[in-house]
Amino acid sequence: MAGEQRQEWTWRDIFRSIGLAFSFSRLVTGFLGLAVLAAADGLITWGMKSLELQSSDWLRRLAEVLYYARWGVAAYVFLFTAAAIAYSVKGELLDGEGAGVGESIAFVFRKFGALFFSPVIFWSYILLMGGLAFVFFVLPVLVAEWAGWTPYASLIWYALGYFFVFLFSLLAAMGFVAFMFSLFLTPPIVAVRQEGALDAVLDTIDLMRGKGAFWVSLLVLAASALVGGVFLGRTFDVGYRIAGRAMGEEFALIVKSMPQELQPRAGTLLSGARIYWPGQYEAAGRPFVRTGAAMQPASAGRPETRHRIAGWILAVWVLILAGFSISFTMGAFVAAGTLTYLIVREEEEFLEPAAEGPPQPAAPKQEAAAKSEGAEKPEKPEKKDEAPKAEEKKA
Numbered sequence: 001m002a003g004e005q006r007q008e009w010t011w012r013d014i015f016r017s018i019g020l021a022f023s024f025s026r027l028v029t030g031f032l033g034l035a036v037l038a039a040a041d042g043l044i045t046w047g048m049k050s051l052e053l054q055s056s057d058w059l060r061r062l063a064e065v066l067y068y069a070r071w072g073v074a075a076y077v078f079l080f081t082a083a084a085i086a087y088s089v090k091g092e093l094l095d096g097e098g099a100g101v102g103e104s105i106a107f108v109f110r111k112f113g114a115l116f117f118s119p120v121i122f123w124s125y126i127l128l129m130g131g132l133a134f135v136f137f138v139l140p141v142l143v144a145e146w147a148g149w150t151p152y153a154s155l156i157w158y159a160l161g162y163f164f165v166f167l168f169s170l171l172a173a174m175g176f177v178a179f180m181f182s183l184f185l186t187p188p189i190v191a192v193r194q195e196g197a198l199d200a201v202l203d204t205i206d207l208m209r210g211k212g213a214f215w216v217s218l219l220v221l222a223a224s225a226l227v228g229g230v231f232l233g234r235t236f237d238v239g240y241r242i243a244g245r246a247m248g249e250e251f252a253l254i255v256k257s258m259p260q261e262l263q264p265r266a267g268t269l270l271s272g273a274r275i276y277w278p279g280q281y282e283a284a285g286r287p288f289v290r291t292g293a294a295m296q297p298a299s300a301g302r303p304e305t306r307h308r309i310a311g312w313i314l315a316v317w318v319l320i321l322a323g324f325s326i327s328f329t330m331g332a333f334v335a336a337g338t339l340t341y342l343i344v345r346e347e348e349e350f351l352e353p354a355a356e357g358p359p360q361p362a363a364p365k366q367e368a369a370a371k372s373e374g375a376e377k378p379e380k381p382e383k384k385d386e387a388p389k390a391e392e393k394k395a
Helices: 011-020 024-052 057-095 101-110 112-147 151-160 162-193 197-208 213-247 249-256 271-276 305-344 365-376 379-394
Strands: none
Touching: 011 057, 011 213, 011 305, 024 057, 024 101, 024 305, 057 101, 057 112, 057 162, 057 305, 101 112, 112 151, 112 162, 112 197, 151 162, 162 197, 162 213, 162 305, 197 213, 213 249, 213 271, 213 305, 249 305, 271 305
């Protein structure tokens, strides 16, 4: 019996990413990751703003460190959340059944080292190349000051060595681009191959060189922004406008009573989620305001107790639905990355189980044709027909 055929993937399969993102377990996984990100981002932002008000210089410098640290925390939260989603997507694509929320989170903890050290390897390279560029940038000045040369000679030396400044700066920039690309491919690589950080980094760099994966990541990022921002954001906004037309001033008072504690705060990484709140879609490019002009007309009265209760209930619903909308967008992005990796992968024997049983060799075409002719023409009738013909010839 012939062995089982390996599954092949084509670029048409990438359109399945939208359907894969509709899984409830993956939506919950993404929602939990967003909750962790919101808590960490809010805490770091609060500490950063508190340090900026201090009079000490080193405390203000610590605020700058926290500014970059929160981007690192956000990158790690995204990597761990995306890896959990990618593991569930991989199970559905290759095994026929996706992992649940608990199993996906457990996988992330098992692969904690691979996910943690992948950015470390990238940034070690970036800092090394940037450090070499800085050394060549300041080295002529330092040597000139040590030797007592004139600034004229040091400037000439810097001009002669500018090639190395540009070279190492370019290598550092390429390393940063590779790191950003790793946010697209590292989660599916770890989820599918389940190997170490170095393998994930090398596989990412290898796929960045060709096969179209890098350009696909840019298209997927643009498509995710359209789905999450333009489509879902506009859907929320249209619903609010219809409610405002139907309820009039009552809806404006409910929106006015929505608690600010549950709304995205300015200065945080998730402040862009305000597009899902009433009256905020049109004001997304402007500084954060609590409610939009369309939702809160100047003639609106003072909110009453029923408006405050309804405002809290509406705020909770918007917070939950906005979180699931962002989770869906992230899930579609991760599913597209997983499918991209399955399409451009090279180690098919590693990703798919080997066929069991030796395959049967196919018979040559000539032998098959001869057998088919022999089956159509029986031997006995031919002998009976040939005998009378031989007697006629003798006569």
